[in-house]
Amino acid sequence: MIRRVAVIFVFFLFQVSYSQPVPSLEENIPFLMTFGNEAEISWGDDDFSQTFFFLIPADFKRQVFIRVFDPDIGGTHDEIAGDWNTQSTYEVFGGAGCHSEDDARETSPIGNYKSGILLGRKVFGEDPRYDNDWYTFGPFNPEEGEYSEQFDGHLFKVICEGITGDDGNMYRYFISTSANENKPIEGANAYAYEYSFRMHNDPNEVSHIYPYVTEGTITVKIYNFDWDNDGDILVVSRERQGQRLTVSGEENWEWDEIKVIKEEEKSSYDFQFVKSKNPVVRNNNVVVNVRNQFDETMPFYTSPIGGIPKYKYSVIAEPLDE
């Protein structure tokens, strides 16, 4: 009986935890980060471009909005180099090829990565009007996205790029049913094939990303850029308690490879970014991507598919049957 109650409770949690803030609460990542294209890559951005995909479930028919928090590059949140001289574009794509084009799922802004139909575009610089505030793209009809049978929904793509300047743009997204408020869409999700993000300054905060392991995945390669030796990157799954990965220092890529355990297929990994307590690294920007044995990129969902994995030996809940 006790066990049954627990199962119902977990089910309830999944029902309500649709996390349309990007990054999500579960990821505990303060901001996405994209620098102007004249920045030194030693500041932590390797290519000044970041792509996100938003998935609207097939049965959702109402209009949707894609909202950007702190889209400007100036004032609060952003990272100044000299003076504010950076401009960023945000471009929203839908239509055929928006996600199915191979270049769109790669980690570098080359080839036909801006595939699909351009549905919205806006350039921001230093702009007090949108500092610490929201800008809204849309409304979009879900059918303007690219239909994917595999994902059972429509996909939109948003690309943020630094087109001039050398400052760091910090921002977040929210996919909403409202132009003026953040109202989540049940069953929606967001994911990227490469994440460029800002770490917390507080060394007690742990950030996470959740790559999904499809059936048949044998090995997973994890690449990280400009980690600044800021503590450990750990892999947790039902089968792994916290395997340490090779981490990068200043302005370099490092990679590591793990062998997938059969029980890890069709579940998410929890990659944990555990900061160094001493020295404390501040304003750390880092880039991460993950590939399988075919060198295909693997998606990280902001709302992890199948939930956040817990190491099984720490979560065994014995039924209380006295």
Ligand SMILES: [Ca+2]
């Ligand atoms: Ca500057």
Ligand SMILES: [Ca+2]
């Ligand atoms: Ca700002």
Ligand SMILES: [Ca+2]
């Ligand atoms: Ca910003």
Ligand SMILES: [Ca+2]
């Ligand atoms: Ca860094």
